[in-house]
Amino acid sequence: MADPAARRNPEPSARRIVGLALPALGVLAAEPLYLLFDIAVVGRLGALALAGLAVGGLILAQVSTQLTFLSYGTTARASRRHGSGDERGAVEEGVQATYLAVGIGLAIVIAVQLLARPVVDVIAGGGDIATEALQWLRIAVFGAPLILVAMAGNGWLRGVQNTLRPLRFVLAGLAVSAVLCPILVHGLLGAPRWELAGSAVANVVGQSVTATCFVAALLRSGVSLRPRPDVMRAQVVLGRDLILRSLAFQACFLSAAAVAARFGAAAVAAHQVVLQLWNLVALTLDSLAIAAQTLVGAALGAGHAAQARGLARRLTGWSTVFALALAAAFALGHTVIPPLFTGDAAVLGQIDVVWWFFVAIMPVAGVVFALDGVLLGAGDAAFLRNATLGCAVVGFLPPIWLSLEFDWGLAGIWSGLTVFMVLRMLAVVWRTSSGRWTVVGADIQAGR
Template sequence: MAICTDCRRRVCWRSVLRLTLPAFGVLVAEPLYLLYDLAVVGRLGALALAGLAVGGLVLAQVSTQLTVLSYGTTARAARWHGAGARDRAVGEGVQATWLAVGVGLLLVGLVEAVANPICGLIAGRPEIAAEAERWLRIAVLGVPAILVTMAGNGWLRGVQELARPFGFIVAGLGLSTVLCPMLVHGVAGAPALGLVGSAVANVTGQTVAAALFLAALRRERVSMRPRPAVLREQLVMGRDLVARSLAFQVCFVSAGAVAARFGAAAVAGHQLVLQLWSFVALVLDSLAIAAQTLVGAALGAGDRAGARATALRVTCWSTLTAVLLAAGFAVAARVLPTWFTRDGTVLAQVGSIWWLFVALMPVAGVVFALDGVLLGAGDAAYLRSTTLAAALLGFLPLIWGALVLDWGLPGIWTGLAAFMLIRLVAVSVRVASGRWAIVGAAATPP
């Protein structure tokens, strides 16, 4: 997918939309499926929903450990694509896939070894921990497939081909969507496996999607051998992105652990709103991916002015989108939570944080867009440092303060607000400085 000819000096909205719409489909497909999974499991009761919340939290942190496989690969592949070297761009995907398989297998072994204590630590209550462990031991088997899918998304975004990833993701999730109610509730003669059925459905769909991404890579007819030099370069960038990812993980694991201490209803309500937050964030991230891809290609082609224009335009569109989303969730405040649970205690917990959730959306619109700009420029070190600072100064103190001072879910979500506001200031200052806009096929900002 090529950039419009007039996009070298000004951002063409058609090119942004061609990237944004399929990226939107890819990004919202999984959160929509997770909400669907919550709705299916939610019919089993609050205990099963709490088990899914804790197990899903652990799996999410494990599977997002290597975000470099998608975002880092996109940044590197986009620069090579902008420089006219498609084979080098695809080669980044090959090496990222090797990393995905190797690290994925290691993570499966690690999680299987510590599933019991980690679920107990987060859940706080034995009955919730037991449910979470049963789900997690099966669901973690899909981690290598999840990471292969991340790598595939990364290189295909980098070469500005986003329609194929959308089809691959839909194929995998479509299968999981059919299997989930069948295996959880025994629909159409299938065995009623309860919460375990959700995990089996997830792993099956993830495996199908990963196989499709591998087939696409093979069709490119590039060398599939590991290249240690490229792997080292990816790991250097990955070091910063992994540190940034760890900051997110520590924050959200802490939030889930604190919510669990307030009871099954609190952790279930927290998980429900957190999934909606993830949905909103990834909707906005579809615009950030367009920024990342176009910024990387522009800088790779030596077009600093085009990169800066992209940053400004996509940030404006992302902010407007976030305001519209906030308005929609405000209108749906009384109705939407009941789609996922009828449990009155869970709904009360959701209501206690709903308006804070809504108010944070416009802030997220700016933060995610500028994150995309800086990721496209390869400015991972700056994002690492500022995310760690936001976690240590904002999110974590308020989360644990919520536990000590019994603030409940509002205290936890106040911590998220502080985290977002600190990041807003940090990325805004960096983009305004222009220090990120370094041209070249493999340049890294100072």
């Protein structure tokens, strides 16, 4: 007689993997694509406004991405429940993650409003850039709880292998933002010209639409909405390692922005443009990592360690080929893409300095992000925490601060990112090859 778990979790076909990855790609790429659009709209105001958006956007992004456990941790836990046949338990993970998202998000709003001025001054070095960044940040931070609710919603829906509904929800919100942004920034159609503040207002309105859709999906699911402190506590335990991992990223990218700001408005604006393109590429590659996380978690939840190992090999190969194709496309577009975001000659000159670093690290990222997804699906968060912290301390932070000391400019900053990615690749390849992550069971805590 066939194993019931095997019937629930047959070997995923290529069509099934693509069916999970493509909508996930849409979700992951939609936000950075909108941010690039936002940059293009604000960029027409000049380098100062663009630099203010760069600093303010970085602060808000780093505050929210520190809490990626609300998406990735929820996916890991929900996918194990889904793989074991506990569908209600999988959705209830989303309920508890949403409660956490609202509570943490409100705390972020209060903290940022209190600390916005000194934080912006530290990163921007004071002056006009800090003033521009502050007005954007004080408005945009009201979207923090909404961003976190969307993270939790993406997490549980991915865990039950539904990546299409999150795509619809995210696109609905971004469509609203995309319409409002140019209207409010430039005062089109008789609207007031709010300039940089208009960008922040448009963001918050769109985020409210997306968050409402995710909450409505939970209300329609029919599961209990009762808060469960034990489940929330378990989510936070898993999130602890992911938060520390995110802090390593924060330290690196905040340091990079702070150093870039010391090189002037053109340098920080160029850094922001290429960094957003990098985020677009990273999140695009992460679509296969989402499929890996979802399918690996379900396979281990059902007791299929061999299937999980096969998925790791298969999806890493696909991701690497995809990354090579992206690298070729951006290499060919090096004279065409940057002018889409700014006409400022000084900013374009700085972009040219870092463009080939950006292209060179894409194939490395193809391996790193796929195997990150595999290990996250397995709940191997403690290893990812240690690896990321070590690679950041050794490979990324030293070149950033040496760039300031020796005036290496953006080339020094992006050299650090390159070394960081290579070290992470070596770490995750070693870990995956060891097989120590393939611990089976419905409860993710059993795999730690």
